[in-house]
Amino acid sequence: MIDELSVVVHDGQGPPLLLVHGMLASRAQWLLNLPAFSTFATPVTVELWGHHLSPSPSDPDAYKPATYSRIFETIRRNLGVDEWFVGGCSLGAALTMRYSLEYPNRVLGQFLTNSSSAFADEDTCRTWRESSSGSYARIIQGGMKAVNRIAVHPRHAKRLPEEVKQALLVDAESHSVEGIAATMRWTSPFASVRANLAQLKVPSMLLCGSFERRFRPLRAYAKTAMPSLVVHDLPAGHAVNMEAADTFNVLVDTFVSRLAPRSAHVS
Template sequence: MTCHYVEAGIGKPLVLLHGFTGSSAAWDAIVPHFTQHFRVICLDLPGHGRTPAPSDPARGALPLVAGDIAALLHNLEATPAYLLGYSMGARLALGIALLHPHVVRSLILESGSPGLATEAERAARRAQDEALATRIEQYGIEAFVDEWERLPLWASQRQAPEDMRQRLRAQRLRNTPAELAASLRSMGTGAQPSFWDDLPRLSVPTLAITGALDEKFTAIARDMCARCPMMTHWIIEGAGHATHLERPAEFVQRVIDFIAAHG
């Protein structure tokens, strides 16, 4: 499977992996700041943007998608790359770094996790994701986006500028129910393997970025750092889950500074 991608800029490659309901366009507001320094490659992950979900759900599993992206970066002569992932994209980026470390120069995880630690937790989450996937298919994209935007995870964005929130909503609405449902079933948090026990062997410099208002993922990042000598943690004050949207200037500067220090 090949992911659709767009690229701009010159220099060492910086690969951006978006979150659930996003696409390569999710990074549009900050890409111009990165192209001054890097060859920026933004991917559409399976079930999003212009990359369809595989017809076989098993083929969309995170370890297989990680291998597909590693192969794509080889074909693009974009290895080793600086790899930056947000939320779902951060889980995938971590998987790429663990399973294909030769393609990664350094790793930035924005609001990411290594998955769920126990099979019981994963089974419960798979049931939740299946229920959500079914609702998306039954009620359509607009009803789903309305439900999604009411989640407490996005509470900090309700004070964001109206134009930013409208652009984000329009991007979410460009997804299709069948593709989002397939993404949940194949690469949701419950479907992926746990990487908690693999963190000590992470071999590339890694930065975890979280928003101070996102207490859940800030706690996860602290736990990850306690297990992984290669990882450091930066907390952005006044931001929630999507720090790159809520505090873009600080987010961009922190990424650039980290890459410069570990390039």
């Protein structure tokens, strides 16, 4: 199963940087970031189960956040490095943050973006869990038409640069109905790391899309729960790495360059 997850190690000039996209996105989410990232890191893009080139395992355990952590750790070992950087957007941020909690000695630093999945409180998570079986059934029954109606599908995005939006839409045609339904059933409702934020000791940076009003209370909570968290507010919505790519790229460059040991390169 681990070997089947879609992983691409891109050319780069620095330490490995794991990049995990959000729900209904793909590695195309990083289209406007990879050229810049490659000048100071070696980007490693991963696609979630059921998304674009990754298959859709039938085992529900494959989709659980703890399984993703184990997969990410296997990827690191296969790269032949002791430490790396990680970064995630939205649901991807929840997964990379969990990895940082479970393998703190392997993470040089992490960046994250607006992520309701990561910071959801217990009442919200309970609501998600209670509705997840119904959501799963509706997606399975409705097929790709139901997937296309999901609010976070890139076809509904209004601020994305056209180049990256079109790339995401092309990749979205390859999404698996079963994999997307299983992600909604087994990944998202269990992804929150809110209860463990005080245990996150790795250097962390939140690149926050300030236009997303619903995330503002979670941003405030994150800063309180993680006093050392570095927060940058960017003029963008939820998809901050795409909507404010130039500024985003500079901030990640500065973050990685400050923390990277000179020898942390992929062999």
